[in-house]
Amino acid sequence: MTFRLTVLGTATPYPRPGNPCSGYLLRTEHTAVWVDAGPGTLAELQRHHRPDLLDAVWISHTHADHAADLLPYYYALLFAGEHPHRPIPLYGPPGLAARLETFLAGADHNPAAAAFDVHELHDGHHAEVGDITLASHAVDHGLPAFGLRATHADRVIAYSGDTGPCPALDTLADGADLLLCEADGAGPHHCTPEDAAAAGRRAKRLLLTHIGHTLTNAEATERARAAVARPGETVVIK
Ligand SMILES: [Zn+2]
Structure with a gap:
């Protein structure tokens, strides 16, 4: 049993060389879910999985820094010889x-309906996607x-999305094996590194992401006492 999170990108509010905006890939042996489609992440996704x-x-x-690559993804699905079954x-x-x-x-x-089967989220929404x-x-x-709380078997990977405390x-983080939490630092409606650390204490492990322009990664790590997610890294939850 493994549950993996691959970091496709963490930059905000625009992609940098070698670091797309927010995007992650959740995988088990049988299931793959792309979590946030920030600009640049569709390209990085292809290193790991067929879109x-x-x-x-x-x-x-x-x-846009969380969703813009849905647009080229639409073209990839419909106009590039790729043939999703549905x-x-x-x-x-x-x-x-x-x-x-x-x-x-x-x-x-x-047009979007040809490529996507859209489900609108609401608070407390649950979906079973594979396992x-x-x-x-x-x-x-x-x-x-x-925010997302993804469960496989009894393992939990939680993701803050963008949010203030x-x-x-807290609910997302409670008991999670991994909390991936934004630490943009530029409020309101974002977390400081200390806010991320507070949520992270509810989880077994904290990984920071989405570090804003008022912070460096080193400052965020020092203030939250947690690592910043690195583009391309895969965290394996066993
Ligand atoms: Zn945002």
Whole structure:
């Protein structure tokens, strides 16, 4: 039994050379879920998994640094000779489908539906994707936004999405084998490294991500006493 988190990118609010924006790949032996599709992550994803063979995509919120690569992903699925057996299940905040349709509008009436089977998240939403359970909790980010608690067997990987400290962040973290928590540092609606550390004490392990422009990785690590996720690294939960 292994449950793996691969870091595709952590940058915000725009991708840097060698570091896309927010994106992660959750994998078991049988299931693969792309968690957040920040710009640059579709390319990195391909080092690890075929994009057309993903079991689902989960999007925390519609800020571009978490969702923009859904657009090239649409083209990859429909216009590059890839043939998914069915539209890829896409879990995201209310309004995500309309956002995609607006950008993709062209000859087709409803283009996104050809590529994606969209499921709107709500607080407490549960989805079974292969052998991973995805539980979504509404968090505090100033717009509809969710954190994720992903369970495989009895192992839990939690992800804050973008949020300030809030009860839902604590719920996400409670007893998790790994908490991947943002430490943007530029509030409101974001965590400081100390906020991430406080949530991290509820989990067995804390990994920081999404370090904002007011911080360096070294400062975030020192203040939270936790490592910053490195692009390309894979954390294995056994
Ligand atoms: Zn955001």
